[in-house]
Amino acid sequence: xxPRVRFAPSPTGYLHVGGARTALFNWLFAKKTGGTFILRIExxxxxxxxxxxxxxxxxxxxxxxxxxxEGPVFQGAEGDRHRADVQKLIDAGKAYPCFCTKEELDAxxxxxxxxxxxxxxxxxxxxxxxxxxxxRKKKGLPASIRLxxxxxxxxxxxxxxxxxxxxxxxxxxxIILRSDGTPIYNLAVVSDDIAMRITHVIRxxxxxxxxxxQIAIYRALGAPVPIFAHVPMILGNDGKKLSKRxxxxxxGDYQAEGILPAAMRNFLALLxxxxxxxxxxxxxxxxxxAFTLERIQAKPAVFDTQKLQWMNGQYxxxxxxxxxxxEVLRELISMxxxxxxxxxxxxxxxxxxxxxxxxxxAKQAAVRLDPSRAVVDEKGExxxxxxxxxxxxxxxxxxxxxxxxxxxxxxADKLTDPLKGAAESKGMKLGDLMQPIRVALTGSTVSEPVNxxxxxVGRDAxxxxxxEWASRS
Numbered sequence: 315x316x317p318r319v320r321f322a323p324s325p326t327g328y329l330h331v332g333g334a335r336t337a338l339f340n341w342l343f344a345k346k347t348g349g350t351f352i353l354r355i356e357x358x359x360x361x362x363x364x365x366x367x368x369x370x371x372x373x374x375x376x377x378x379x380x381x382x383x384e385g386p387v388f389q390g391a392e393g394d395r396h397r398a399d400v401q402k403l404i405d406a407g408k409a410y411p412c413f414c415t416k417e418e419l420d421a422x423x424x425x426x427x428x429x430x431x432x433x434x435x436x437x438x439x440x441x442x443x444x445x446x447x448x449x450r451k452k453k454g455l456p457a458s459i460r461l462x463x464x465x466x467x468x469x470x471x472x473x474x475x476x477x478x479x480x481x482x483x484x485x486x487x488x489i490i491l492r493s494d495g496t497p498i499y500n501l502a503v504v505s506d507d508i509a510m511r512i513t514h515v516i517r518x519x520x521x522x523x524x525x526x527x528q529i530a531i532y533r534a535l536g537a538p539v540p541i542f543a544h545v546p547m548i549l550g551n552d553g554k555k556l557s558k559r560x561x562x563x564x565x566g567d568y569q570a571e572g573i574l575p576a577a578m579r580n581f582l583a584l585l586x587x588x589x590x591x592x593x594x595x596x597x598x599x600x601x602x603x604a605f606t607l608e609r610i611q612a613k614p615a616v617f618d619t620q621k622l623q624w625m626n627g628q629y630x631x632x633x634x635x636x637x638x639x640x641e642v643l644r645e646l647i648s649m650x651x652x653x654x655x656x657x658x659x660x661x662x663x664x665x666x667x668x669x670x671x672x673x674x675x676a677k678q679a680a681v682r683l684d685p686s687r688a689v690v691d692e693k694g695e696x697x698x699x700x701x702x703x704x705x706x707x708x709x710x711x712x713x714x715x716x717x718x719x720x721x722x723x724x725x726a727d728k729l730t731d732p733l734k735g736a737a738e739s740k741g742m743k744l745g746d747l748m749q750p751i752r753v754a755l756t757g758s759t760v761s762e763p764v765n766x767x768x769x770x771v772g773r774d775a776x777x778x779x780x781x782e783w784a785s786r787s
Contacts (some may be wrong), residue, residue: 316429317349317513318723321375321382321390322503324356325367326475328564329374330475331617332518332548339545340516342583342605352510353385358502360390374565378582379575379598384510384768389502392509398498399460400490401534408534409490411457412439413450435460436689439728459491461501468526473521473543473607480526488527500524504531512540516607519544543607546586546614556617568622574633588616595628610770627670635662638675638737645676646683653683662769672676681756682770685779688757696750697759708750709784711736716768716777724773729765754783 321337322330335447344351353375354449354457359362403409412435419435440462442450450457452522463486469479499772503524507515532539547612555564568578580596588611589596589604628637646653658679665678666727670714681688686731690698698705715736718727737744755776761767768776 315511317344317347317357317512318352318511319344319349319514319516320352320507320510320512321380322354322356322506322517323371325364325371327367328358328566329371330564331568331582332563334374334378334578335548335585336517336545337375337380338378338579338582339427339610341382343514344608346603346605348638350383350511351512352383352387354389354497354506354510355381355385355493356502357388357390357568358496359682363390363703370566373710374569378565378579380579382685387506387510389506392502392506393497394622395509396420396502396505397491397495398462399508400497400501403490403534404459405479405530406534407462409459409461410442410453411447412487412489413442413455413457413458413608414439425717430740434484437487440487441749442691445447452517452667453591458489458493460487461490461534462465463487463527463530465724468529470525470529470539470542473514473516473523474493474610475522475548478522478525479618482526482530483528484737485530486529490531500527502636504528504535504537507531508532508535510657511664514541514543514607516543516545516701519546519662525602539743542658543610544611548585548617549614550617553616572641572674572676573603573622573631574672575625576627577622580629581622585617595625623670628670630672630675631668633666635659635666638662638666638672641672642679645672646680648678649680651676651680651683651687652678655772657685661770664766668760682767685755685771685775688755690753690757694753697753700747703752705750706784706786708742708747709780710755711740712747712751713777713780713784716780719773720775724769726763726766726769729768730763733764750783751780754780 315451319340321333321340323333338741341351343349355366355368355371368386383706400409404411422436423433439460460607466482467479468485469477469480471477481759488498488500491500492498525542529539550556563580576598579598581600583596583601584594585604587605588609589601590609593600639658639662642658642662643653661679661682662675664682666675669675669678701708713731715732716729719732733747734744737747749759751764752761754757754769755761755767762770771779
């Protein structure tokens, strides 16, 4: 059968970039193999699970472009099946009720700690006779249900890490049902995966320790064990597990910063997976075509925010300004800038090559729409000090020259020659004329070519701003 994979987040918080990467890997694998990608919401933690968190996850995946073929399926609605699977295990003698109280278990742990042997449940309740079990039930004693863990090796050929082996005799008899009738995570996951006919489980390698327990449940239920692929953890630049101390970790935060979905998808795909060669900028069809489980790397991946922003800049540069108008307009409005009826596409096209984020574009666009918003940076101040009085004099020359350009001639390809002529007539370097214009209009010595800058700012605003700067002492 064609592969069936799932992404199974818990709706107890935001969509972490690590979870988004896991979802993306499952989605790419399903697309590559003609398989099915299922979204399952594991909401069995009723105290912490919320509808709001569920919606954040759905919105994050939708923004990322990771669409599901089936679901969302909610784990919390499958309690009857989970309990039915537990009953099958009891009936087959592969699970048993445990009447041990918390106090009794704590006492066993204390003895193990004192002996420095490590705690392992001594299976005392597994030795109860049927009559003893029945007697305790009649007395109303609460009981959890434990799985009889096999004593032999529990091994699997992980698609990322190769053969991984745990010894069954080292593992506790796993509680699979609490005394209140609610299933434990490992039981619910296996029951759901069997019901959904999951063939491949692609998830973070923080789940490796759960896998032998789940394999034991699959075997006890007589179900085929899926192929496991445990993908590497994501670390910060300091080599520690990625957390809020490294900056944003929620997909929604990067969306708000102006990261494009395609760039985020491209970046996440390369965290712990290699397409081969030196490829970095890869469109969705290329990612799908190149994706294989075998190319997932076993070592942890480093989340480099600067690399993400650079990659986003590459995508921004390739997108026509007209396609970015909506996002840039929303950002401008949030900044209190109203472009009115002015078309934004020419402004966006002028600045996007020096932008890594939508917010970068909006900040630069705001200055070009209203040069009075410009704040002089260090390089701009350094140029003013270097030129001294010549800074204002050169702006006056630029102003006189540009005043001779009519509205109809105020286009990029007709604004350079007059300025060149003015500089030559004074025997000055063209840069000494152009750079003050840049500083006056943007606050910086770095911008698009001055002729393009002047065209984008517009004749009236450019002349007005140059006059204000030239009049300063």
